[in-house]
Amino acid sequence: MNTRPRRGRPVAFTRELVAPPQVSADVVSGLRFSIQTQDGGEVPLDYTHLKPRWLALAFARALRRLAGLGGPLSVRSTVVVYVRILPLFFAYMTEAEDVPDAPELLQARHIDGFEAWFAAKGKSNIHLLFILNKIIVTLREVTSEGIVAFSEPLRDRLSYTTLRPIPPATPRDAYSPYIARQLRDAARADIMRLLQRFRDPHPISAHSDLQTMEKEMHAQIEAEGIFRYTDRRYKALQHARRVRGLSSENLSRQLHEQHYLTSHDVIPLMVFLALETGLEPECCKTLTVDCLRNPANGTVEIAYIKRRARGAEHKTLRVGDGGPRTPGGLIRHVIAWTAAARRHRRTDCLWVYYGFGGLISGINYPQHRIDAWTAQHNIRDDDGPPLHLTFSRLRKTHKALWYLKTEGHMTRFAVGHTKEVAARHYADVPALRPLHEAAIADAFTEAVKSAFSSTVLTPEEEESWRNDPVTASEAAPAGCDPISLLDGKQDIWLASCGGFFSSPYADPGSPCSQPFWGCLECPNAVITARKLPAILSFLAFIEDQRLSLSASHWAAKFATAHARITMQILPAFGAATIEETRRMLASEPVSNYMPPEALQ
Numbered sequence: 001m002n003t004r005p006r007r008g009r010p011v012a013f014t015r016e017l018v019a020p021p022q023v024s025a026d027v028v029s030g031l032r033f034s035i036q037t038q039d040g041g042e043v044p045l046d047y048t049h050l051k052p053r054w055l056a057l058a059f060a061r062a063l064r065r066l067a068g069l070g071g072p073l074s075v076r077s078t079v080v081v082y083v084r085i086l087p088l089f090f091a092y093m094t095e096a097e098d099v100p101d102a103p104e105l106l107q108a109r110h111i112d113g114f115e116a117w118f119a120a121k122g123k124s125n126i127h128l129l130f131i132l133n134k135i136i137v138t139l140r141e142v143t144s145e146g147i148v149a150f151s152e153p154l155r156d157r158l159s160y161t162t163l164r165p166i167p168p169a170t171p172r173d174a175y176s177p178y179i180a181r182q183l184r185d186a187a188r189a190d191i192m193r194l195l196q197r198f199r200d201p202h203p204i205s206a207h208s209d210l211q212t213m214e215k216e217m218h219a220q221i222e223a224e225g226i227f228r229y230t231d232r233r234y235k236a237l238q239h240a241r242r243v244r245g246l247s248s249e250n251l252s253r254q255l256h257e258q259h260y261l262t263s264h265d266v267i268p269l270m271v272f273l274a275l276e277t278g279l280e281p282e283c284c285k286t287l288t289v290d291c292l293r294n295p296a297n298g299t300v301e302i303a304y305i306k307r308r309a310r311g312a313e314h315k316t317l318r319v320g321d322g323g324p325r326t327p328g329g330l331i332r333h334v335i336a337w338t339a340a341a342r343r344h345r346r347t348d349c350l351w352v353y354y355g356f357g358g359l360i361s362g363i364n365y366p367q368h369r370i371d372a373w374t375a376q377h378n379i380r381d382d383d384g385p386p387l388h389l390t391f392s393r394l395r396k397t398h399k400a401l402w403y404l405k406t407e408g409h410m411t412r413f414a415v416g417h418t419k420e421v422a423a424r425h426y427a428d429v430p431a432l433r434p435l436h437e438a439a440i441a442d443a444f445t446e447a448v449k450s451a452f453s454s455t456v457l458t459p460e461e462e463e464s465w466r467n468d469p470v471t472a473s474e475a476a477p478a479g480c481d482p483i484s485l486l487d488g489k490q491d492i493w494l495a496s497c498g499g500f501f502s503s504p505y506a507d508p509g510s511p512c513s514q515p516f517w518g519c520l521e522c523p524n525a526v527i528t529a530r531k532l533p534a535i536l537s538f539l540a541f542i543e544d545q546r547l548s549l550s551a552s553h554w555a556a557k558f559a560t561a562h563a564r565i566t567m568q569i570l571p572a573f574g575a576a577t578i579e580e581t582r583r584m585l586a587s588e589p590v591s592n593y594m595p596p597e598a599l600q
Helices: 053-066 076-095 108-119 125-145 152-157 177-199 208-224 232-243 251-256 263-277 281-285 327-337 339-344 367-376 391-405 419-427 430-451 459-467 469-475 482-486 516-521 529-547 551-573 575-587
Strands: 032-036 042-046 292-296 299-305 314-320 352-355 358-361 525-527
Touching: 032 053, 042 076, 053 076, 053 125, 076 108, 076 125, 108 125, 108 152, 177 263, 177 327, 177 391, 208 232, 208 251, 232 251, 263 281, 263 314, 263 327, 263 352, 263 367, 263 391, 281 299, 281 391, 292 327, 299 327, 314 327, 327 339, 339 352, 529 551, 529 575, 551 575
Parallel strands: none
Antiparallel strands: 032 042, 292 299, 299 314, 352 358
């Protein structure tokens, strides 16, 4: 019977096809194996020397699950840290001669004892918390497995990490704009040299016979990828150079760098990308050769993976796409520069380069090589000493520079984060503290300036204005004649007005729309001793209004004017002048001109 499906008839599956395949359980029975991490790395584990064996097996199984698909340990470097730290717990139990032979004998005192033992070694609280957290996380995973049964007190102890007061960690700071400019200039200079090196490679030696031997080495590199130090033709080239008195130091790298990027070239490329895009170093390291997508209008998206963003690891960032001075253009050049190396080392990693005598994929930048690069370009710290460059601070530096460019506008600044996260992690950093302090100082200055918006002239200052018209013109409201102000030709009830038809509260050319006591807040107003009788009369009026108005109504209408008069204007003239004005008011009262605003 033909079991092939026919047109118009439903497809049926036999029982053998429906039954799920039998998959053997993932059981760790040995203590020497390799853990395959989610980022494609491999971590060797050897716990054969650890005692007790039952706990070593439990830790090995827990690590394999934590680093497995969907587990929290997704990066090889993190798994390496766990593998190295866990034996410390066994070392403590051996030294304390308290090795539990059975799971029920492992108690909470072992964890507390390990904490005290490690703290006695003089480690900082942050370092202690870092180490202790790895032990707690692993023991929790062992508990959740269900194979090993711990005691109730131990399970309660695993609910927290430590009872010690742990101070908050110092936030990672950004580099200053001065350091960022040095880093960017140095990286751009190296990128320009790379362009020249791949565009127009030059022979290493000027001797024709040596150039012929170099061509043979280049042909071997193109055919086989690299050559070894033991290669016969390479040794012959070294001998020929030695005969002519030429040094062969770095000769192998000089030959290979005409075909490939080298481990020295990766550092400026990483610095430039991190500063220009704000990508985390671990995201830059995992870029693939097909990371550029959706080009449009001089921009392109960079697709990258952020392992820490659980559930949203795959992200994109739109950047400029042009020449090598733009992130998109630089990545295109890196793809072209690594094409030859990728023919000999099959990988989709963006970073393929020559180093350590072979072709390498992936990023590994030891600190001594970074320090050599900063020393080569004489990059200095803000205080003058050589800069100790830390790649993890470059993202903060990019964010700080973007914060300065957007002038702290959180809607524009918070790219890829909520406003709260952007403000807490990237705006509140020590490098931006001078900017924030300057903003606060400007705000206070503006508040003080606003508080003394009107000009108050004492009799002495009024005399100074009359004697020095040039200074008076600079201090008086713009566009008015200071002498006419002093002569009363522009008087209104509480002050002299420097521009009744150029009020800051109305359209240009329109009359001032404020109540008459608005002059006390107006920058066009000039208050002289001649206006004190009217001001004291108005002060008596608004104090009398307290009896007929509710407290909230009076405060909304007259509180600002009352405070301006009593706290700023009257103290400027002195007690003697005010007392003399009050005596004059008692004998010759000023006729109160109260417009409708004062009575509403």
